[in-house]
Amino acid sequence: MKFKVNNHEVFASTGGRPFDKKKPLIIFVHGSGLTHMTWVLQTRYFAFHGYNALAIDLPGHGLSSGDSLKSIEQMADWVNDVIDAVGHKEASLVGHSQGCLVTVECTSRYPDKIKTLSLMGGAGAIPMNPELLSLAENNDPKAVDLMMDWAHGPAGHFGGHPVPGLYHINTGTMLAKSRTIQNTLGVDFRACDNYKNGFEAAKKIKCPTLSILATDDKMCPVKEGKKLASLIDGSQVDIIDNCGHMMLLEEADRVLTVLKKFITTNYPPLSS
Amino acid sequence: MTDKKKELKPNTYKFDTLSLHAGYQPHKNAGSRQVPIYQTTSYLFDDVDHAAALFNLERGGHIYSRISNPTVGVLEERVASLEGGTAALATSSGMSAIFLTVMTLCEAGDHLVVSSQLYGGTVNLFRLTLPKFGIKCTFVKPRDTEGFKKAIQKNTKGIFGELVGNPGNEIMNMPEIAKIAHDAGIPLMVDATYQTPYLCKPFEHGADIVIHSLTKWMAGHGSSMAGILVEGGKFDWMQNDKFPTMTKPYEGYHGLSFAEEFGPTAFTMKARAEGMRDFGPCLSPQNAWNVLQGIETLSVRMKKHCSNAEEMVKYLSNHESVAWVSHPSVPDHPDHELAKKLLPNGRGSMIAFGIKGGKDAGVAFINNVKLASHLANVGDTRTLVIHPASGTHSQMDEATLKFAGLSHDMIRLSVGIEDIDDIKNDFEIGFRAARKPRLVSNQ
Numbered sequence: 001m002k003f004k005v006n007n008h009e010v011f012a013s014t015g016g017r018p019f020d021k022k023k024p025l026i027i028f029v030h031g032s033g034l035t036h037m038t039w040v041l042q043t044r045y046f047a048f049h050g051y052n053a054l055a056i057d058l059p060g061h062g063l064s065s066g067d068s069l070k071s072i073e074q075m076a077d078w079v080n081d082v083i084d085a086v087g088h089k090e091a092s093l094v095g096h097s098q099g100c101l102v103t104v105e106c107t108s109r110y111p112d113k114i115k116t117l118s119l120m121g122g123a124g125a126i127p128m129n130p131e132l133l134s135l136a137e138n139n140d141p142k143a144v145d146l147m148m149d150w151a152h153g154p155a156g157h158f159g160g161h162p163v164p165g166l167y168h169i170n171t172g173t174m175l176a177k178s179r180t181i182q183n184t185l186g187v188d189f190r191a192c193d194n195y196k197n198g199f200e201a202a203k204k205i206k207c208p209t210l211s212i213l214a215t216d217d218k219m220c221p222v223k224e225g226k227k228l229a230s231l232i233d234g235s236q237v238d239i240i241d242n243c244g245h246m247m248l249l250e251e252a253d254r255v256l257t258v259l260k261k262f263i264t265t266n267y268p269p270l271s272s
Numbered sequence: 273m274t275d276k277k278k279e280l281k282p283n284t285y286k287f288d289t290l291s292l293h294a295g296y297q298p299h300k301n302a303g304s305r306q307v308p309i310y311q312t313t314s315y316l317f318d319d320v321d322h323a324a325a326l327f328n329l330e331r332g333g334h335i336y337s338r339i340s341n342p343t344v345g346v347l348e349e350r351v352a353s354l355e356g357g358t359a360a361l362a363t364s365s366g367m368s369a370i371f372l373t374v375m376t377l378c379e380a381g382d383h384l385v386v387s388s389q390l391y392g393g394t395v396n397l398f399r400l401t402l403p404k405f406g407i408k409c410t411f412v413k414p415r416d417t418e419g420f421k422k423a424i425q426k427n428t429k430g431i432f433g434e435l436v437g438n439p440g441n442e443i444m445n446m447p448e449i450a451k452i453a454h455d456a457g458i459p460l461m462v463d464a465t466y467q468t469p470y471l472c473k474p475f476e477h478g479a480d481i482v483i484h485s486l487t488k489w490m491a492g493h494g495s496s497m498a499g500i501l502v503e504g505g506k507f508d509w510m511q512n513d514k515f516p517t518m519t520k521p522y523e524g525y526h527g528l529s530f531a532e533e534f535g536p537t538a539f540t541m542k543a544r545a546e547g548m549r550d551f552g553p554c555l556s557p558q559n560a561w562n563v564l565q566g567i568e569t570l571s572v573r574m575k576k577h578c579s580n581a582e583e584m585v586k587y588l589s590n591h592e593s594v595a596w597v598s599h600p601s602v603p604d605h606p607d608h609e610l611a612k613k614l615l616p617n618g619r620g621s622m623i624a625f626g627i628k629g630g631k632d633a634g635v636a637f638i639n640n641v642k643l644a645s646h647l648a649n650v651g652d653t654r655t656l657v658i659h660p661a662s663g664t665h666s667q668m669d670e671a672t673l674k675f676a677g678l679s680h681d682m683i684r685l686s687v688g689i690e691d692i693d694d695i696k697n698d699f700e701i702g703f704r705a706a707r708k709p710r711l712v713s714n715q
Contacts, residue, residue, distance in 0.1 A: 178536070
């Protein structure tokens with residue numbers, strides 16, 4: 001569906017079901033340079049099971065208009081604006097990679113609104129490799145190829161996607177190249193590199209929190225994810241073996257199973 | 273010593289590695305090194321919730337082998353990886369892949385612009401069968417790039433062609449025709465059977481959908497029928513209102529919009545969810561496995577096919593019984609320069625040549641070669657020959673034959689990977705018979 005935030009049109013996938021204000025809201029926030037499409041194997045389940053599942057395209061990404069936001073703090077406030085714009089008073093947040101920085105910051109800023117937080121491949125800080133950052137800011141497609149290489153674990157490089165026929169490295173590459181690289185990936189990488197408040201923000205979080213980490217994640221290693229989780233009271237941690245940073249595609253079923261249990265327990269759906 | 277900084281390079285697997293490994297993880301299949309053949313019709317659901325989730329496309333997985341099958345799924349991913357595509361859907365034959373592509377794209381009242389130089393069965397599909405579904409086509413000669421532009425109408429939904437036409441070896445200027453298609457907001461669909469992704473990756477030249485008869489070089493051994501459609505993932509279905517079945521809520525899946533939900537894989541998802549469900553041209557797991565065996569050696573075979581073909585071009589070009597030779601490697605072939613650009617790894621192993629003496633000589637040649645097989649296939653490891661005017665394209669009338677660039681003296685040769693001297697020796701037998709058709713012909 002499309003709606004406006006700060007006078008710019010925002011696109012959010014609703015998981016194939018109509019938006020219904022009566023249902024609790026889950027917002028899925030994608031990673032650097034990507035789009036709502038990365039969540040297709042998680043959102044549709046929640047949309048069919050009593051939730052409004054909104055997989056948003058950040059400004060300037062995917063089908064959303066406007067310019068990309070330049071800081072994680074701006075993105076966090078923007079997610080809060082999305083909750084208001086769709087007429088909800090509260091939401092559950094799910095983030096991947098950069099989306100984790102955004103949702104951690106948002107939850108710390110708006111603690112009364114955010115009811116659960118789910119982090120996938122998250123860390124308290126995501127400093128960027130300077131050469132990768134430079135490639136992305138200079139619109140070099142090699143930045144996307146490097147990101148897709150590093151973001152997939154050894155097993156993920158072979159494929160074997162749960163959706164028959166879908167080859168996820170090429171799909172991820174196509175998503176990241178769907179808009180001008182320097183305006184999406186370049187801006188996002190710089191925002192991640194600049195963001196220093198993750199650990200402090202984590203200490204303020206009181207809502208139920210889940211961290212899903214992967215043993216072969218080179219971009220946000222398990223050690224970093226655990227460090228972040230240790231700062232959040234009562235945070236749960238689930239570690240997926242033989243999987244890289246793109247866990248929501250590489251191990252889509254496993255991620256959905258863990259996420260389903262956590263969210264339905266802590267933020268129940270509207271019963272039919 | 274100077275400390276040289278190492279340049280960052282992506283380490284994703286290369287073509288030959290993907291040919292052997294893409295789409296398959298042994299640790300998820302009991303450690304089986306070879307891809308298992310899942311000879312089953314259907315798959316257990318964990319519970320009712322799981323069943324509903326699969327039917328609603330909420331999660332990936334298999335329901336019924338008409339829609340998907342794990343062995344076939346490995347083949348689909350493998351071809352998608354080799355083509356540089358986002359997703360693929362395998363079918364029971366190349367023709368069913370073309371039909372499914374058209375039916376996923378078009379509705380009654382739509383129009384397609386189609387290259388005139390195609391396999392005879394494909395010509396008949398576009399010329400005679402699709403009009404029965406309300407889909408009309410305008411044929412354009414493959415070298416008439418401007419003709420493609422002129423033929424586009426308000427209701428045109430795409431351009432279709434074989435990259436190298438069958439059997440005359442005319443090459444479509446894919447980058448220019450892709451631009452024409454994209455300027456009109458429609459996709460370019462390319463049948464790249466003759467090339468395989470080893471010789472050409474059409475997505476790098478602007479194609480949006482690539483189709484293969486896997487029966488040919490991809491499988492390579494003349495054992496199994498199979499087809500596939502592969503999606504490039506770049507085409508924006510939402511850029512205009514031409515593709516409502518991709519962009520508007522689809523009643524068959526609870527109001528799903530394929531373009532919104534599946535973005536760069538939307539076309540394949542629709543072709544599977546709607547096309548395989550409703551038409552059902554599914555590939556058998558045994559045939560998928562056979563094709564996978566072929567793909568494991570694709571680059572090795574294609575190198576030999578191409579080197580043998582170039583030898584045969586030289587041999588035929590200098591032969592007293594040959595009137596003309598058409599192959600993109602020949603310097604005076606009209607598309608020689610374009611072929612160098614689009615087919616950098618080799619110009620393929622299909623040769624068309626004219627035999628002196630016309631139709632009778634052609635018949636005598638075909639009837640007397642012993643090593644080369646006379647049959648209606650191409651892309652076998654073995655050398656194959658046919659006389660198109662009396663075989664693959666025999667259902668065409670004179671005018672259509674002429675428009676398709678076919679002549680009665682034409683012999684189509686699919687060069688195999690036998691020892692090149694043995695192929696030449698066999699052809700000498702055929703040419704001798706062609707020079708004295710009544711004395712040597714066995715008919």
